[in-house]
Amino acid sequence: MILLDLNAGDERPIYGQIADRVKFAVAGGALRPGDMVPPVRDLAKQLVVNPNTVARAYRDLQTEGLLESVRGMGLQVAEGAVDRCRRARREMVRLRLRRAIDEARQSQMEPAEVEALFREEWARAAGQSNGDAGARHG
Amino acid sequence: MILLDLNAGDERPIYGQIADRVKFAVAGGALRPGDMVPPVRDLAKQLVVNPNTVARAYRDLQTEGLLESVRGMGLQVAEGAVDRCRRARREMVRLRLRRAIDEARQSQMEPAEVEALFREEWARAAGQSNGDAGARHG
Amino acid sequence: MILLDLNAGDERPIYGQIADRVKFAVAGGALRPGDMVPPVRDLAKQLVVNPNTVARAYRDLQTEGLLESVRGMGLQVAEGAVDRCRRARREMVRLRLRRAIDEARQSQMEPAEVEALFREEWARAAGQSNGDAGARHG
Amino acid sequence: MILLDLNAGDERPIYGQIADRVKFAVAGGALRPGDMVPPVRDLAKQLVVNPNTVARAYRDLQTEGLLESVRGMGLQVAEGAVDRCRRARREMVRLRLRRAIDEARQSQMEPAEVEALFREEWARAAGQSNGDAGARHG
DNA sequence: GTGGTCTAGACCACC
DNA sequence: GTGGTCTAGACCACG
Numbered sequence: 001m002i003l004l005d006l007n008a009g010d011e012r013p014i015y016g017q018i019a020d021r022v023k024f025a026v027a028g029g030a031l032r033p034g035d036m037v038p039p040v041r042d043l044a045k046q047l048v049v050n051p052n053t054v055a056r057a058y059r060d061l062q063t064e065g066l067l068e069s070v071r072g073m074g075l076q077v078a079e080g081a082v083d084r085c086r087r088a089r090r091e092m093v094r095l096r097l098r099r100a101i102d103e104a105r106q107s108q109m110e111p112a113e114v115e116a117l118f119r120e121e122w123a124r125a126a127g128q129s130n131g132d133a134g135a136r137h138g
Numbered sequence: 139m140i141l142l143d144l145n146a147g148d149e150r151p152i153y154g155q156i157a158d159r160v161k162f163a164v165a166g167g168a169l170r171p172g173d174m175v176p177p178v179r180d181l182a183k184q185l186v187v188n189p190n191t192v193a194r195a196y197r198d199l200q201t202e203g204l205l206e207s208v209r210g211m212g213l214q215v216a217e218g219a220v221d222r223c224r225r226a227r228r229e230m231v232r233l234r235l236r237r238a239i240d241e242a243r244q245s246q247m248e249p250a251e252v253e254a255l256f257r258e259e260w261a262r263a264a265g266q267s268n269g270d271a272g273a274r275h276g
Numbered sequence: 277m278i279l280l281d282l283n284a285g286d287e288r289p290i291y292g293q294i295a296d297r298v299k300f301a302v303a304g305g306a307l308r309p310g311d312m313v314p315p316v317r318d319l320a321k322q323l324v325v326n327p328n329t330v331a332r333a334y335r336d337l338q339t340e341g342l343l344e345s346v347r348g349m350g351l352q353v354a355e356g357a358v359d360r361c362r363r364a365r366r367e368m369v370r371l372r373l374r375r376a377i378d379e380a381r382q383s384q385m386e387p388a389e390v391e392a393l394f395r396e397e398w399a400r401a402a403g404q405s406n407g408d409a410g411a412r413h414g
Numbered sequence: 415m416i417l418l419d420l421n422a423g424d425e426r427p428i429y430g431q432i433a434d435r436v437k438f439a440v441a442g443g444a445l446r447p448g449d450m451v452p453p454v455r456d457l458a459k460q461l462v463v464n465p466n467t468v469a470r471a472y473r474d475l476q477t478e479g480l481l482e483s484v485r486g487m488g489l490q491v492a493e494g495a496v497d498r499c500r501r502a503r504r505e506m507v508r509l510r511l512r513r514a515i516d517e518a519r520q521s522q523m524e525p526a527e528v529e530a531l532f533r534e535e536w537a538r539a540a541g542q543s544n545g546d547a548g549a550r551h552g
Numbered sequence: 553g554t555g556g557t558c559t560a561g562a563c564c565a566c567c
Numbered sequence: 568g569t570g571g572t573c574t575a576g577a578c579c580a581c582g
Binding site: 327 | 572573580
Binding site for chain 5: 151152153187188189190191194208209210211
């Protein structure tokens with residue numbers, strides 16, 4: 001199944017993290033329009049989380065029009081969801097970058113230091129995903 | 139006085155924002171070891187915030203060893219605070235960048251797109267500070 | 277419930293006394309890692325104290341890494357807390373003894389007199405706990 | 415001059431520490447009935463402390479009848495001060511020991527551990543004063 | 553239900 | 568004047 005686990009150290013609300021995972025899965029193509037999303041109880045068990053929390057995430061996604069209920073069957077990814085998830089993803093990442101950069105500038109941090117940090121973290125992420133890919137190939 | 143105002147739209151706790159401002163002021167050299175920090179009541183009035191909220195920020199900074207109390211006189215910046223604030227600032231920015239990058243990669247966003255966003259936001263921030271400077275000159 | 281009442285005559289801040297009670301309960305085994313600590317409101321009611329005061333004690337314990345929050349559920353004793361509480365207790369008692377002894381020596385008090393006081397107070401404390409035990413048995 | 419410096423890390427009110435030093439000097443014989451105590455300004459300068467603070471300590475000692483003012487000359491140690499200071503010292507040490515012991519018992523600390531701590535700290539203090547004595551002999 | 557934040561205001565000790 | 572403690576009560580987010 002997709003949407004494996006949540007980043008342990010994340011202090012954001014769990015329901016928000018779950019909703020974002022779904023959006024990312026859609027943006028990345030792992031979930032496609034028409035696909036059924038896992039039942040609330042299953043996903044809750046998988047994530048070791050209260051079912052209410054998953055339900056809330058799904059509800060929010062419905063409100064955003066990214067999930068649609070199919071009577072008696074569950075929830076499926078909506079038709080126009082891909083584009084909207086990509087845009088949402090883009091804006092989320094943009095917002096986080098903006099906050100990092102603003103904070104750095106407000107505190108008089110050297111531009112070069114910020115750039116260096118960005119490259120460092122970029123390399124670190126690249127290294128990790130390569131590791132993941134290798135593991136999957138094994 | 140230093141530490142002018144808080145970003146209106148920030149959703150983080152006020153006391154945390156205040157504490158960060160102090161850290162940034164120390165990291166940037168606006169406050170130096172031995173300097174007295176503004177009295178709780180004054181800063182509270184300036185920020186239009188309850189004194190308890192400022193007190194909590196100061197208390198947290200004391201716990202971190204960045205401020206120390208001079209009995210009956212107020213709070214002063216501790217001796218080793220500059221390095222520690224610089225490191226704290228660096229790690230804060232690093233963490234924010236890391237989260238942005240991780241999120242982008244986890245959701246299979248194109249590397250080129252992330253880089254483009256970073257450059258966009260970087261330019262935007264630079265433009266703003268230049269704009270500020272220009273506004274002051276005008 | 278545990279953590280019954282506070283020593284009436286103690287001049288230390290209430291939140292500090294509460295935090296110490298929790299540490300002692302952990303050091304003594306009455307609270308074990310993973311156990312939930314009583315809800316802020318309940319303990320406040322039990323101690324006839326403002327909930328904020330209890331909250332502050334809990335917050336300080338979190339900062340020390342002895343409690344950790346389980347979101348929406350409350351606060352639980354952290355994994356490594358037992359050893360750390362035992363060490364904290366040991367150092368608390370050591371510090372108090374050291375101060376007593378230093379004060380005695382600085383003021384040229386006779387060693388024999390200090391030892392005699394220690395034995396006296398030791399016997400007194402022992403008598404009290406025996407009395408308590410007896411009272412319970414009765 | 416006597417009453418050299420204050421223990422840096424002591425969190426008790428400075429005026430109380432000063433008053434205690436005087437009491438100890440009397441109890442130990444360094445100051446004798448009829449001796450003049452150092453002028454407020456001198457002692458304040460020596461201790462790097464606000465003169466008001468020294469004045470408060472002296473005032474409290476006067477209230478307790480341990481110092482008497484000699485018109486135009488300053489303050490002298492009162493006649494019956496020695497016994498009373500010895501008793502005060504005894505009760506101070508007793509109180510500190512009692513608190514240490516009570517805390518240990520309340521937190522279910524092993525009696526043997528408390529005794530061991532007492533012996534450790536006792537030895538430590540003895541070592542220090544011997545070192546001091548040796549230094550003086552040099 | 554849980555903890556967390558924030559406000560308001562009183563009171564204290566210290567210098 | 569300074570910071571620190573405590574109370575009271577409102578409100579919010581989370582599960």
